[in-house]
Amino acid sequence: MPIIVNLDVMMARRKxxxxxxxxRVGITMANLSILKxxxxxxxxxxxxxAICRVLNCQPGDILEFVEE
Amino acid sequence: MNIKSKLAGIIINVSSFVIITGYGYTLYPSGIHNWMYSYKETDSLNLPVSQYEALNDSILTMRNLKNGYGFDHDNGQFAYLGTQTSIACDTCSYTWFKNNTQTYNQNYIKLNAWGIKKELPYKFYVKNKQGYVRKAVPVKNSDSKFNIVDVPVKFRYNTMDDAILIPVSADGASLFDTGWLILWGLNMIGLLFLLYLFIRFSYDTSKGRLFTRKNVTRLKLIAVSVTVYPLSIILLNLLVRFVFRQYFSPEVVLKDMVWYNAYIVLLIGIVLSLLYGAYNRAQLLQEEQDLTV
Structure with a gap:
């Protein structure tokens, strides 16, 4: 899929x-793992x-479009 | 033997002679075999019910022996196919059979899917080892008038079951039975597998696992099998007709029952196919739903 989820990068930045x-977001570990x-x-x-609020970032910081 | 038995015997023999030889019957023009018209003609004889039944039974038995399916024994049936062992005896009488153990076995391949066109109630007989089918032929330049004619045919016919019989040797019947048994076995394995799929499908559904890939695959297999099954049965019987084409004549038709049974199963197959389509779509939606965060 050309949409890359950079959740792990943002999590690392925010430690x-x-x-x-x-x-803090209120979703299960399983669902978060699917997203990650x-x-x-x-x-x-x-x-x-909720994720953007907790990580204090923009949606574009988490999702990225990459041409295949 | 008491007087009653003797009297009954005489009545039976005389009546059989009258009916089988056609004495006293001039319903059809000359050249047409009218001697096998109907044992129900004995209605005119004033007999007690028990004697009347015995008379009919004995005449039927003799006629069955002459036609080649006396005391027939079915060896099983699958996909309207099977074999039959009967006694074929042109000169035997009912009384003779009661007092003798010698038999004249004749083996047949029984084609239950194929019957004779329903044109007249009594439509098949054998005379001098030659089978005949009674047929109504339209008179030239007339839509409403018919000539009744007897057409010689190569096959034999089981009147009771409305089934075409192909005379074969004992080895031929045995070979056919082996093939038939293999086909039946494969069919049973297939049916058991479908039953297993259905049970797993029902179990998963009862546990709330409705729209899973496995369930959709199971439903697909069941739907395809149920749809293909009646078609394959008809195709098999058409193939059998092709193999034995030399025995067939225009008077032989695929019975309505075969089409009717096929329609019902085919209808169930179509419903299951539609259900499969719905389940397939639902499974995709379910998957999407499961992977939505």
Whole structure:
């Protein structure tokens, strides 16, 4: 998929673990793992909003379009 | 032997002679075999029911023996195919059979899918080892008038089951039975596998695992099998007709029952195929839903 999820990069910048992000965003570890590994087929706007709020970033910092 | 038995015997023999030889029947023009018209003609004889039944039974038995399917024994049936062992005896009588153990076995391949066109109630007989089918032929320049004629045919016919019989040797019947058994075995394995798929499908559904890839694949296999099955049965019987084409005549037709049964199963197959389509779509939606964060 040409959409790359840079969640792990942002988490590293903010020095935040997956467990902590999961607790603060309010989604399960399993769903967060799906998002992080790029297996997700869709992201709800409310999920994206919660992640951006916790990581203090823009959606574009997490999602990136790369031509295949 | 008491007087009653003797009397019954005489009545049976005389009646059989009258019916089988055609004495007293001039319903059809000369040249047409009318001697096998109907044992129901015995309605005119004033007999007690028990004697009347015995008379009909004995005449039927004799006629069956002459036609080559006396005391027939079916060896199983699958896909409207099977074999039959009967007694074929042109000169035997019912009484003779009661007192003798000697038999004249004749083996047949029984084609239950094929019957004779329904034109007249009594439509097949054998005379001098030659089979005949009774047929109504339209009179020239007339839409409503028909001539009744008897057409010689190569096959034999089981009147009770409305099935075409192909005379074969004992070895031929044995070979056919072996092939038939293999086909039946494969069919049973297939049916058991489909049953297994259906049970797994039902179990997963009951556990709430409805729209999974496995369930969709199972449903696809069931739908395809159920759709293809009746078509393959018809194709198999058409193939059999092709193999034995020398025995067939225009009077032989694929029975309505075969089409009717095929339609029902085909309809179920189509419904299952539609269900498969719905499940396939639902499975994609389910997958998308599961991978939505």
């Amino acid at each position: 935040m673990s997956l467990t902590e992000l999961s607790e 590994t790029g297996k997700a087929k869709a992201v709800r706007l409310e999920t994206l909003e």
